[in-house]
Amino acid sequence: MNWNIEELGYQPEKATGLGNKFLIGNGYMGIRGTLEESKKDQFPAVNLSGIYDQVGNGWREPLNAPNGLFTRLLIEGKEYCLSEKEHKAHTMELDYRHGIFRRETVFEAAKGTVTLKTERFASMVDKHLIALKVTLVPSYDGEIEVITGIDGEVWDINGPHYDSVLTGVTGELIGAVATTHEKQDKVAVYEALEIPSVAGQEAAIAEQSTKEKDRTVLRHLKLQVTAEKSYTFFKYISIYTSLDTAAFQEEGKQLVLEAKKRGYEALLKEHKNNWEKKWSRSEVEIEGDDEAMEALNYSLYHLHSIAPRHSKSLSIAARGLSGQTYKGAVFWDTEMFMLDFFLFTEPEVAKTLLKYRIDTLKGAKAKAGDYGFCGAFYAWESQEGGYDACSDYNVTDVFTGRPMRTYFKDKQIHISTAVVYGIMRYIEFTGDKELLSEGGAETIIECAKFYYSLLIKRVKDEKYELYDVIGPDEYHERVNNNAYTNRMVKFTFEAAIKLLEEETENKAEAAEKTLLLESFRDAALHLYIPQPDEKTGIIEQFDGYEQLEDVSVEAVKGRLLHEKEYWGGAYGVASHTKVIKQADVVTMMNLFSSEYDMEILYKNWAYYEPRTEHGSSLSACMYSMVACKCNMPDQAYPFFLKSAKADLGDGGKQWAGLIYIGGTHPAASGGAYMTAVEGFAGLKLENGELKAEPRLPKGWKHLKFKVQYLGELYQVTVTKDKAEVEKIRD
Ligand code: BGC
Numbered sequence: 138m139n140w141n142i143e144e145l146g147y148q149p150e151k152a153t154g155l156g157n158k159f160l161i162g163n164g165y166m167g168i169r170g171t172l173e174e175s176k177k178d179q180f181p182a183v184n185l186s187g188i189y190d191q192v193g194n195g196w197r198e199p200l201n202a203p204n205g206l207f208t209r210l211l212i213e214g215k216e217y218c219l220s221e222k223e224h225k226a227h228t229m230e231l232d233y234r235h236g237i238f239r240r241e242t243v244f245e246a247a248k249g250t251v252t253l254k255t256e257r258f259a260s261m262v263d264k265h266l267i268a269l270k271v272t273l274v275p276s277y278d279g280e281i282e283v284i285t286g287i288d289g290e291v292w293d294i295n296g297p298h299y300d301s302v303l304t305g306v307t308g309e310l311i312g313a314v315a316t317t318h319e320k321q322d323k324v325a326v327y328e329a330l331e332i333p334s335v336a337g338q339e340a341a342i343a344e345q346s347t348k349e350k351d352r353t354v355l356r357h358l359k360l361q362v363t364a365e366k367s368y369t370f371f372k373y374i375s376i377y378t379s380l381d382t383a384a385f386q387e388e389g390k391q392l393v394l395e396a397k398k399r400g401y402e403a404l405l406k407e408h409k410n411n412w413e414k415k416w417s418r419s420e421v422e423i424e425g426d427d428e429a430m431e432a433l434n435y436s437l438y439h440l441h442s443i444a445p446r447h448s449k450s451l452s453i454a455a456r457g458l459s460g461q462t463y464k465g466a467v468f469w470d471t472e473m474f475m476l477d478f479f480l481f482t483e484p485e486v487a488k489t490l491l492k493y494r495i496d497t498l499k500g501a502k503a504k505a506g507d508y509g510f511c512g513a514f515y516a517w518e519s520q521e522g523g524y525d526a527c528s529d530y531n532v533t534d535v536f537t538g539r540p541m542r543t544y545f546k547d548k549q550i551h552i553s554t555a556v557v558y559g560i561m562r563y564i565e566f567t568g569d570k571e572l573l574s575e576g577g578a579e580t581i582i583e584c585a586k587f588y589y590s591l592l593i594k595r596v597k598d599e600k601y602e603l604y605d606v607i608g609p610d611e612y613h614e615r616v617n618n619n620a621y622t623n624r625m626v627k628f629t630f631e632a633a634i635k636l637l638e639e640e641t642e643n644k645a646e647a648a649e650k651t652l653l654l655e656s657f658r659d660a661a662l663h664l665y666i667p668q669p670d671e672k673t674g675i676i677e678q679f680d681g682y683e684q685l686e687d688v689s690v691e692a693v694k695g696r697l698l699h700e701k702e703y704w705g706g707a708y709g710v711a712s713h714t715k716v717i718k719q720a721d722v723v724t725m726m727n728l729f730s731s732e733y734d735m736e737i738l739y740k741n742w743a744y745y746e747p748r749t750e751h752g753s754s755l756s757a758c759m760y761s762m763v764a765c766k767c768n769m770p771d772q773a774y775p776f777f778l779k780s781a782k783a784d785l786g787d788g789g790k791q792w793a794g795l796i797y798i799g800g801t802h803p804a805a806s807g808g809a810y811m812t813a814v815e816g817f818a819g820l821k822l823e824n825g826e827l828k829a830e831p832r833l834p835k836g837w838k839h840l841k842f843k844v845q846y847l848g849e850l851y852q853v854t855v856t857k858d859k860a861e862v863e864k865i866r867d
Pocket of ligand 1: 455463468469470609611718719752753755804
C-alpha cells in the first residue's frame with residue numbers, strides 16, 4: 138500500500154485539477170495543492186469553513202483567506218514562478234496518510250539551477266495553524282533573494298470579498314487583516330519566520346526587509362549562497378476569523394509565536410500522530426487489490442481533511458474545502474453519502490454534522506413559510522443559519538449567456554428527508570438519544586409537517602401524492618410522484634410517528650400530538666409509493682417517465698450543440714428522454730432494499746444504469762451498492778472504483794453550463810466507503826446486531842476494518858466466504 142501520490146512534470150492546464158487532488162486540510166481550512174508562488178490567476182486557495190460573503194448580486198460563497206504561503210524566488214531581478222519560467226524538473230507529492238504536501242522544482246537561472254523544495258501541512262492538532270518548510274539548493278555561488286509573506290489578493294469566483302486588507306509588521310510578525318464586504322467579518326492571518334541556526338545558514342540569510350504593497354506584506358530575504366549547500370527556513374501561519382473569537386488577532390499572533398518556539402519538527406510529529414490515531418480507527422485493508430485499497434483510503438483521507446472537528450455544529454460543503462464552487466454550500470450529499478463514514482469511525486463528527494441541521498431549523502422553517510408551506514423545508518444549498526444560497530437561476534445558458542430558470546431550490550424537496558434520515562441513522566447506530574432532546578425530535582416533526590402540507594389528494598382518489606418536484610435526477614424538473622421522494626417522505630412520516638409514540642408528553646401538548654399522530658399515520662398509510670410494474674418489474678421514476686423517448690446516453694450526447702450545454706431544464710437534451718443525470722430509483726432501492734426481491738432490484742439496476750449519464754459524482758456508488766445487494770460484486774466493482782477515484786483522476790466535470798464546478802467530491806468518497814463496508818462486506822443491522830455478509834469482488838482475499846456501534850468498537854474481517862464481526866477493545 139502506497140500512501141503517497143505524485144505528479145511528475147508540469148502542465149499548466151492540469152494545475153486547477155491538481156489543486157483539488159493535492160488538497161490538504163483540517164476541517165477548519167482546506168489548502169489547495171497549488172504552488173507557493175501562485176497568484177490568484179492560478180487558483181490558489183486557503184478555503185475557510187462556515188464563513189461566507191456576498192458581493193452585489195453575485196453568488197454568496199465561502200471565503201479564501203489571504204494566502205500566507207506565498208513564496209517566490211527572485212534571482213537577478215526576475216521572479217521565478219513555475220507557470221512562466223523554465224524549469225528542469227518538477228514533482229509534487231501528497232503523503233495522504235499524514236496530510237503533508239511536498240513539491241520540488243529545479244528552476245533554471247542564468248548562473249545555474251536552484252532547487253526549491255517545500256513541505257507544508259495544515260495542523261490537525263491546532264486547526265488555525267499552517268506550517269511551511271522551504272529549502273533552497275543552488276548549483277552555483279552567488280546571491281538569491283526570496284520573497285515570502287502574505288498575499289491578500291485572493292482568488293474569488295464571485296468576489297472580491299474583502300473590502301480592505303490591512304497589512305502590517307509587528308515585531309517579528311507580519312500580518313494581514315481582511316474585512317469582508319457583506320457583514321464586515323474579519324479574517325486575520327499572521328506569520329512568523331524561523332531561520333534555524335545552522336552553521337553558514339544564518340550568515341547566508343542575513344538580510345531581511347519587509348514591504349507592504351497592494352494588500353500584500355512580504356519579507357525579502359537576501360542569501361549569499363554557496364553551490365550545493367542547502368538553505369532552509371520555516372513559516373508558521375495562523376488564521377482566525379472574527380467568528381471564532383473576539384480576540385482573534387491576539388490569539389492568531391500568540392499561536393504563531395508559540396509554534397515558532399516549539400519548532401517545525403515537533404509540530405509535524407504531533408500532526409502525524411494525530412493522523413495515525415485517525416487511521417487506527419478508519420483504515421480499510423483490502424488484501425489482493427492495492428489499487429482499490431489506495432483509492433479507497435485516499436477517499437477517506439479527503440473525508441478526514443474536511444471533517445469539522447473544531448466545531449460542535451457545522452457541516453461539510455459539497456466540494457469540501459477545495460474552493461468556492463457550489464458556493465461552499467451543504468447539500469443532501471452530507472447526510473446521504475458522507476454520514477456513514479463518520480458514524481462508523483468518529484460518531485462525534487456525525488453528531489456535529491447533524492447539529493448543524495438542527496441549529497439551522499429556523500432557516501428551514503422560514504423557507505417553508507416563504508413558499509406558503511408549514512414545517513421545515515431545508516435549503517437545497519445551505520449556508521450558515523440555513524440560508525439557501527441556491528438561486529432561482531442556477532445555470533447559465535451557454536448560447537444566450539442568460540441565466541436559466543432552474544427549480545432546484547423550490548422543487549428539490551427531498552432535502553428535508555435527508556435531514557430526517559441522518560438523525561434517525563445517527564440514533565440507530567450510536568444509541569445517543571440526546572440528539573433528539575437537543576432539537577432532533579423537533580426537526581423531524583417539523584419536516585413531517587412540511588411534507589404533510591404538500592400532500593395532494595384528488596377528490597376521486599384515496600391516495601396522497603406529491604406533485605411538482607425534482608428528484609435526485611435533476612434533468613427532469615417539476616415531475617409528479619418521484620419514487621425516491623415519495624418513499625423518503627413516507628420514511629419521514631414514519632420517523633415522526635415513532636417519535637411521537639415514544640415521547641412522554643405533558644397534557645397541554647397531548648391534544649396537538651394526537652392530532653399530529655393521526656395526520657402522519659394517515660399520510661404514511663395513503664402516500665402513493667410507485668411500485669414495480671407487474672410485467673417488467675420496473676419502478677417508474679416519476680409519472681409519465683415511461684412515455685419519454687427511449688434513447689441512449691450517447692445519442693443524447695450527440696445532440697449537444699455546445700460541449701458545456703446544460704442537459705436538463707426546459708430545453709435540455711435529456712429532459713424529454715429517459716436519460717437521467719444520476720441514480721434515482723436505484724438510490725431509493727439501495728435505502729429500502731429489504732422491501733424488494735433481489736430479482737426486482739436487479740431488473741431496476743439493469744434498466745436504469747444504461748439510461749444514466751452519471752453526470753453527478755453521487756451516481757456511481759448507488760449502482761455499486763445495489764449491484765452488491767444483487768450479489769454481483771464484480772459488476773459493482775467498476776462503479777466502486779469510479780467513486781473511489783473521483784478525485785484521483787482528472788477531477789471529473791469542471792463545468793455546468795458556464796459555471797465552474799471543479800473541486801473535490803466528498804460524496805463520492807463517502808459512497809466508495811459505503812460500498813466497501815456495506816456493499817462488499819455487507820455490514821448491516823439485524824435485530825439490533827451488527828452482521829456482515831461477504832460479497833467480495835474478484836481478487837480480493839480479505840477486507841478488514843473497524844466500526845463503532847452503540848459506543849463499542851468492532852473489528853470486521855471478511856473473506857470470500859466468511860465474515861467475522863468481533864467486539865474489540867479500543
Ligand atoms: C447533483 C446533486 C448534488 C450536487 C452537489 C449536483 O450536480 O445533481 O445531487 O447534491 O451536485 O454535489
